[in-house]
Amino acid sequence: MLWRALLGRTGISLVTLWVVSVLIFIGTNLLPGDIAQIILGQMATPENTAVLRAKLGLDKPVVEQYLVWLQNVMMGDLGISKAGLGAGLGTPIVEMLGPRVYNTARLTILVSVIAIPLALFLGLMAAMHPGTKLDRTITFTTLNLISVPDFLVATTLVLIFAVSLGWLPSIVYLRGNESGWLLIKTLAMPILTLVILVSSQIIRMTRATVLNVMSSPYIEMAILKGVPRKKIILRHALFNAIGPIVNVIALNLAWLVGGVVIVEQIFSYPGLAKLMIEAVLLRDMPLVQACAMIFCATYIVLIFIADMATILSNPRLRHPK
Amino acid sequence: MSDTSQNTNPVTQFDELPDAPPKRKIKLSLPGKIGIGVVIFWAIIVIIGPTISPYHEADILDEELFIVPGSDEMYPDTDFQPPSKIVWLGSDYLGRDTLSRILFGARTTIGISLIATLLAYLIGVTLGIAAAVGSRFMDMALSRVNDALLAIPSIMFALVVIAALNSPTIPWLILITGIIYACSVFRIARSLGQEVMVSDFVEAARVRGEGLWWIITREILPNIAMPLATDFGLRFVWIILFISSLSFLGLGVQPPASDWGSMVKENLPGLVYGSFAPLIPALAIATLTISINMIVDDISAHSGGKLAKRMIS
Secondary structure (H helix, E strand, O other): OHHHHHHHHHHHHHHHHHHHHHHHHHHHHOOOOOHHHHHHHHHOOHHHHHHHHHHHOOOOOHHHHHHHHHHHHHOOOOOEOOOOOOOOOOOEHHHHHHHHHHHHHHHHHHHHHHHHHHHHHHHHHHHHOOOOHHHHHHHHHHHHHHHOOHHHHHHHHHHHHHHHOOOOOOOOOOOOOOOHHHHHHHHHHHHHHHHHHHHHHHHHHHHHHHHHHHOOHHHHHHHHOOOOHHHHHHHHHHHHHHHHHHHHHHHHHHHHHHHHHHHHHHOOOOOHHHHHHHHHHHOOHHHHHHHHHHHHHHHHHHHHHHHHHHHHHOHHHHOOO | OOOHHHOOOOHHHHHOOOOOOOOOOOOOOHHHHHHHHHHHHHHHHHHHHHHHOOOOOOOOOOHHHHOOOOOOOOOOOOOOOOOOOOOOOOEOOOOOEHHHHHHHHHHHHHHHHHHHHHHHHHHHHHHHHHHHHOOHHHHHHHHHHHHHHHOOOHHHHHHHHHHHOOOOOHHHHHHHHHHHHHHHHHHHHHHHHHHHHOOHHHHHHHHOOOOHHHHHHHHHHHHHHHHHHHHHHHHHHHHHHHHHHHHHOOOOOOOOOOOHHHHHHHOHHHHHHOOOOOHHHHHHHHHHHHHHHHHHHHHHHHOOOOHHHHHHO
């Protein structure tokens, strides 16, 4: 039964990924604007454009273009970036992605390692003492933090730690060989920003999830038979909330995908999201497609994990009638 | 959600019955009241902002204005100036008045976000109700397409489309945002609509021989209006944040139009000199979004209140 659910979800995820690839391809190819013309810019003579179109395979039917692109992507060939195209051959995208993916992965993993335990702790604290000063402070602060733009949090932190106190650099300048203290100092600002943003989401949802479980009949039963509050939360509520909480964490890590775009841009962090923004500004379509595919695939994997957590944690979903 | 309160005439006579539903009065907490005040304030600014602003949004102020009386300095700096009598909130990276740009920008930022939210609702609610009342096939088709669209992070979706367009214009921005957010509105409208469709009073209406249009306009829409209104507030906040983020990345509203998100971006270099120019528009966005969230929070807190929640505290 469990395997069937797992297989089903995997199937749905794969189909979604395929649909997303179609959407990304349509999005980048069928909208107004001829890519060859955009690439050539002012040098676009009719002959030039025709040659480039043939070179990029743009003269073939759209379906064929898509199939060729999909096949290449599956083989690990993400195409050639526009960067350096004027000088002859462009740079293969796979080469450009390597260090960027490493940087973004490093950032997000560090953020998750810090944010998740912190957020779970605070969220549970708030849920254990609802209505108290502590709970009200936590809910009020996190509500404010999730309502403000990401860049407000980032700019405020820069103003405090980089400009006023001068402790940390306001821009991430990675040479790639930093280690120890210097690396921590360089990464501190983006990590701090993302931790604040992600954990306030997780805190709120953890609190809401646990409180939601708290209003179910069996908890009411436990209250009425006189079980102490702490015991109810730790023994009854928490176990039933684990599934939803894992769900919350996975969804928020997926949300990191969007948050990372802003944060990498503010701190000039050389990650994947910044590469994508640069590609968008340069209209470098193959690169945009590649980055978008990576982000969407990550997102879909995380949603898949969230789904699986929901199924695994709920016996009724685990053994459907 | 009581369905008796929908028919306007009989309400008064039902109110006197012993089992009449309690009147829903929303008592706002202090943050909620402040929130309403701030939202009204920005609404007024949207209307009269450009009229009361001291300068035009694109005006680069004259150096003469900044000359301190009595000093012999001929060419003072005009960019990133601290707040003074000439520029109440300081000047930006080109020496323009931040206050004027905030006042003009309110119209751009709030206007675009509001139109995009309305568009998202128009598309989302129409299709959502169509899926709820329509055939199974229609529901399946709409839901699958919607799931696929939801599987793309919204910022990625926007980036891909903006990359394909040569330069993002405001109508395109509204359209993209509207479509992206219509997906989540669709989900909510569909599930709310389905809930109402299986209720007894819809069945009664059907037996009575009412047409589909009558059921949609008289039974479904009034019953899903309240939850959707709460959702509208949250969605509006997300759209403001989304559009500001795009502008911040340089892919939203294009200069010289002033927009709060792009104002943060263009003044970001001033941060190093300790200028507040990038912080002020960010704070303007924050006051608006926090206020709306406070109001929504107040309203939704009222529809809760289970026994355990009260007893455990």
